[in-house]
Amino acid sequence: MDEGDVWRLRGHENFGYSDGRASEIHLDKVFRSAKDLSSTSSELEDHIVDWASEYHLTRKRAQLLSGFKFDPEMTVLEVGCGCGSITRLLGERFGRVISVEGNIHRARLARLRTRDLDNVTVICAPFEEIVFAEKFDAIACIGVFEYSGSFVKAEDPYRTVLQYFSDMLLDDGVLILAIENQFGLKYFNAADEDHWGTPYVGIEGYHKRPNSVRTFGRSELGRLLSERFTETRYFYPYPDYKLPDVVIAEDFLRSGEAGEMVSQVRSRDYTGRRPGNFDEPAAVLELARNDLLAPLANSFLVIAGKDAVRGVSFDQEAVAYSSGRSEPFSTQTRIRRDAGNKLSVHKTLRNGSPVASNGLLELANCSSSWADGLSLQTLLISRSSSGSTEVAKLVEPARAWAAAMTAEAKDRDGRMMLSGEHIDSVWGNFYPEANPPAFIDREWVWKEDIPLNALAIRAVYNFLVRLEDASPGAGILKRASGQTLIREICSALGMEPEDRDIDDFVTLETRFQEMAYGLDPARYGKYLRWYLAHRPSLKAARGLKTLAHRVHASLTARFSLFRHASG
Numbered sequence: 410m411d412e413g414d415v416w417r418l419r420g421h422e423n424f425g426y427s428d429g430r431a432s433e434i435h436l437d438k439v440f441r442s443a444k445d446l447s448s449t450s451s452e453l454e455d456h457i458v459d460w461a462s463e464y465h466l467t468r469k470r471a472q473l474l475s476g477f478k479f480d481p482e483m484t485v486l487e488v489g490c491g492c493g494s495i496t497r498l499l500g501e502r503f504g505r506v507i508s509v510e511g512n513i514h515r516a517r518l519a520r521l522r523t524r525d526l527d528n529v530t531v532i533c534a535p536f537e538e539i540v541f542a543e544k545f546d547a548i549a550c551i552g553v554f555e556y557s558g559s560f561v562k563a564e565d566p567y568r569t570v571l572q573y574f575s576d577m578l579l580d581d582g583v584l585i586l587a588i589e590n591q592f593g594l595k596y597f598n599a600a601d602e603d604h605w606g607t608p609y610v611g612i613e614g615y616h617k618r619p620n621s622v623r624t625f626g627r628s629e630l631g632r633l634l635s636e637r638f639t640e641t642r643y644f645y646p647y648p649d650y651k652l653p654d655v656v657i658a659e660d661f662l663r664s665g666e667a668g669e670m671v672s673q674v675r676s677r678d679y680t681g682r683r684p685g686n687f688d689e690p691a692a693v694l695e696l697a698r699n700d701l702l703a704p705l706a707n708s709f710l711v712i713a714g715k716d717a718v719r720g721v722s723f724d725q726e727a728v729a730y731s732s733g734r735s736e737p738f739s740t741q742t743r744i745r746r747d748a749g750n751k752l753s754v755h756k757t758l759r760n761g762s763p764v765a766s767n768g769l770l771e772l773a774n775c776s777s778s779w780a781d782g783l784s785l786q787t788l789l790i791s792r793s794s795s796g797s798t799e800v801a802k803l804v805e806p807a808r809a810w811a812a813a814m815t816a817e818a819k820d821r822d823g824r825m826m827l828s829g830e831h832i833d834s835v836w837g838n839f840y841p842e843a844n845p846p847a848f849i850d851r852e853w854v855w856k857e858d859i860p861l862n863a864l865a866i867r868a869v870y871n872f873l874v875r876l877e878d879a880s881p882g883a884g885i886l887k888r889a890s891g892q893t894l895i896r897e898i899c900s901a902l903g904m905e906p907e908d909r910d911i912d913d914f915v916t917l918e919t920r921f922q923e924m925a926y927g928l929d930p931a932r933y934g935k936y937l938r939w940y941l942a943h944r945p946s947l948k949a950a951r952g953l954k955t956l957a958h959r960v961h962a963s964l965t966a967r968f969s970l971f972r973h974a975s976g
């Protein structure tokens with residue numbers, strides 16, 4: 410036992426795997442001083458300073474497995490536990506966890522992260538060199554299998570590791586494996602290979618750097634696993650298994666119904682900043698229609714049973730998590746299919762309460778049936794990729810939305826006003842192709858009336874932020890002033906906002922963002938005014954980079970599939 414409360418294999422030479430000493434020192438400080446080390450700790454998230462610390466400290470890591478039900482009595486062997494992000498979750502969910510890590514600094518950090526969990530043991534060793542006397546109910550291998558070529562001394566390191574897993578599992582044990590896809594769509598779209606930091610290395614077959622770190626495609630991985638495991642179930646975390654916002658079961662992904670959901674999650678390029686070769690969300694919709702999402706998913710999560718999958722269930726088609734919200738408003742959304750093959754959607758607050766309220770802003774648990782077709786937002790984003798700069802033609806499908814909103818508005822002292830229940834009547838929640846066109850997923854309620862035109866500005870603004878993210882080259886985005894563009898779009902829909910509508914929108918949006926996402930109102934108001942005045946200089950500005958990032962995250966973290974109250 411070493412001074413860090415880690416068991417060490419005698420004679421083991423430390424692994425060179427590291428995010429850098431500075432990163433380890435940072436995590437060490439954070440873990441030592443943190444009061445809340447749990448897998449859902451927002452305290453830890455406050456210490457995210459870069460990609461490495463995000464990987465170790467974000468609550469998103471736990472979202473990979475939080476949609477699964479596990480038999481809590483199971484004993485788990487975790488291989489390559491790194492700095493303990495997944496170890497922590499396993500320790501919270503399972504009876505006993507033994508975690509093995511080849512790098513001593515990382516093993517000590519994993520121990521620190523789980524220092525209050527007596528059911529967790531951390532060992533520093535090459536995992537494949539430890540033959541345990543007992544066999545395990547489950548083995549967790551999260552982001553580790555791909556390193557077999559680097560760390561496992563064997564002729565065929567990948568098959569050797571799978572053999573080891575099979576040997577260490579009980580006859581009815583399960584393997585929980587997460588790995589990137591060699592043929593992830595983002596890699597075709599110029600993203601750096603996650604491990605190598607250069608593009609195309611994986612899809613070209615890793616020939617430039619053989620025998621070290623490599624991932625596999627869906628079929629090859631399937632073949633390898635089937636040599637040792639009788640039953641394999643595939644799940645698809647998006648944007649990837651590292652920071653998943655959504656986890657989708659295979660049948661649902663392949664049904665064609667998950668296209669819009671996947672198109673709304675942006676792939677992340679962790680090391681590169683190259684512009685993509687194509688519009689990824691648009692491509693996702695086409696791939697979904699052609700049952701090509703599974704082989705091109707960015708990551709796989711596989712639950713493989715030596716005999717059969719036991720002790721693990723995923724009681725839904727997909728689960729999605731809200732991102733970046735203030736704690737009381739965080740939600741998870743489950744899509745379920747009933748015996749009659751009907752899909753339904755269930756949104757619940759993550760803290761277990763039925764309603765979250767902040768005086769003016771409210772959000773409640775809700776369920777609804779699934780609505781087919783694309784949202785107005787997705788429809789318009791697809792149309793924008795034509796490159797056309799003609800606003801009126803582009804937003805034609807939004808006329809039904811404008812008509813619906815105008816019909817709902819009431820004249821109050823000469824001004825058309827909407828009930829605050831419409832704060833969420835934005836384009837991501839409107840389905841113009843439904844018969845009749847329907848609003849869905851209006852989860853938020855604002856406890857005051859809202860001017861119709863201010864709501865129209867809000868809807869257009871939401872759409873433009875989303876468009877800029879999904880399709881930055883879209884023709885209509887050539888206009889520099891956000892206000893000019895918004896007014897032009899509103900005008901094409903027969904709505905003519907006045908200056909006071911712009912002011913009311915800024916006030917409303919600022920208060921909403923403060924309550925829902927915890928954004929600083931003074932800075933956000935400034936950001937919004939700048940956006941309305943001159944978008945390109947805002948984009949270029951460095952001072953507001955962090956705020957802009959959070960605003961962007963809050964607005965792009967919406968999933969229009971969260972459908973309830975469908976007409």
Ligand SMILES: C[S@@+](CC[C@H](N)C(=O)[O-])C[C@H]1O[C@@H](n2cnc3c(N)ncnc32)[C@H](O)[C@@H]1O
Nearest residue numbers: 426489490491510511534535536551552556560
């Ligand atoms: C990408 S990190 C993943 C860490 C952790 N599973 C997580 O998801 O946060 C891979 C880790 O596996 C460890 N590792 C890889 N191969 C190993 C082996 N054969 N034995 C022990 N540790 C290994 C590396 O040292 C590294 O810390």
